[in-house]
Amino acid sequence: MGTKGEKATSKGRLVTELLVSKLDVIDKISSKKMFGGHGIFRQGKMFALVNSRGIVHFRTNDSSYKKYEAQGFEKHRRMPYHAVPDKVFDNPETLLDWAKEAIALSKNNTR
Template sequence: MSEFSDNLHEVFERFGRIAVRRMFGGHGVFHGGRMFALVAGGRLYLKTDAQSRATFEARGLPPFEYARQGQTARMNYHEAPAEVFEDREEAARWARLAWDAALRAARPAQPPAAGKRGARR
């Protein structure tokens, strides 16, 4: 792990227990078995969705982007604000925002409506 990633346990101490795992050249940050943040290029990104994205955009916090097959791809993560590293209460507040987005993304799909299931004969 990197020193940056190791420090996240302290950053998020008021949010709760986290686990940091190496993934795809960076690190995933997990709470309760769900990824709510990632570390890439020495930056921390928090999970976003349609409900929380505006909060990050209003602060001018850029999305996580990477090159994929010669094009720029975006993921539903935005850079964390600097105060996350300076104030543990702010870190917990932003982590909860990301955690809520992770929970919403993990909701199971609705079962198909009655009569819409593909019947095999």
């Protein structure tokens, strides 16, 4: 999800496809184009987004965001999503753990 009016990019699309592929062990993961980026969903609840520059963000809440900000990754504007560090994205086990946490937050709609 990018800035309103921002155009989707091939990098954003490719990162979205890669993320969905990496999370294929979790059932019912899908993506949808939104505002120049992509929303990532599980069972109709958005738990992640990929902006038009191809940066992955996971849903966070008041306690989970601390591990993102401790590594210097900021919040996605006013939305409760934080950028996912490359070292997490590149580690399949850690990525799954962080994704499952974001999925749980999306189910509970907790902030």
